[in-house]
Amino acid sequence: AQTVTQSQPEMSVQEAETVTLSCTYDTSENNYYLFWYKQPPSRQMILVIRQEAYKQQNATENRFSVNFQKAAKSFSLKISDSQLGDTAMYFCAFMKPLSGNTPLVFGKGTRLSVIA
Amino acid sequence: EPEVTQTPSHQVTQMGQEVILRCVPISNHLYFYWYRQILGQKVEFLVSFYNNEISEKSEIFDDQFSVERPDGSNFTLKIRSTKLEDSAMYFCAGGGTPYEQYFGPGTRLTVT
Numbered sequence: 001a002q003t004v005t006q007s008q009p010e011m012s013v014q015e016a017e018t019v020t021l022s023c024t025y026d027t028s029e030n031n032y033y034l035f036w037y038k039q040p041p042s043r044q045m046i047l048v049i050r051q052e053a054y055k056q057q058n059a060t061e062n063r064f065s066v067n068f069q070k071a072a073k074s075f076s077l078k079i080s081d082s083q084l085g086d087t088a089m090y091f092c093a094f095m096k097p098l099s100g101n102t103p104l105v106f107g108k109g110t111r112l113s114v115i116a
Numbered sequence: 117e118p119e120v121t122q123t124p125s126h127q128v129t130q131m132g133q134e135v136i137l138r139c140v141p142i143s144n145h146l147y148f149y150w151y152r153q154i155l156g157q158k159v160e161f162l163v164s165f166y167n168n169e170i171s172e173k174s175e176i177f178d179d180q181f182s183v184e185r186p187d188g189s190n191f192t193l194k195i196r197s198t199k200l201e202d203s204a205m206y207f208c209a210g211g212g213t214p215y216e217q218y219f220g221p222g223t224r225l226t227v228t
Binding site for chain 2: 033042045046091093095102103104105108
């Protein structure tokens, strides 16, 4: 079974600074998908970014980018120019190759606080 | 931009009662999921649904749970006889393809 590990329960960053959240996963699959979701205090789950394992290029979405190291099974999220609205729980998630609609496997999350 | 919606936002029920949680997916979504998140814990998969059938379910999704798409739009999760440990946030998610999942705002279920 796949597992996702987020080793940083909590992190903080000054506004406008850059922060990196780490995620590692364990799988024997070669093709899969990785995701970062944001959960603000409202508790809604918001998709931040997605990475296909077969793509070598790291995904980026505005201030959010990932560092995908397939051999190391590492998938970190970098938030540049941090804003107060980035304060949230961040969950890393794994999806195994498609055989029907497969579920997401989530890590335990990292609580990020952006400080003014 | 269309969004997944869920009702109610908060449901309080007594142990042993039946509850139905509702989700309205985005109209072009074909793949549907239910997840739950016990307070302070990670999000856990319950069940996936495609073409009016369950595709996959977790160990959590026992005989007390059922899903339906009664009218081709709404997507429901029923818990027949709630237990205290069913208290959690329940998220509906959907996607137009199998490799994207957009979540609704969740329903907070409190079992007393």
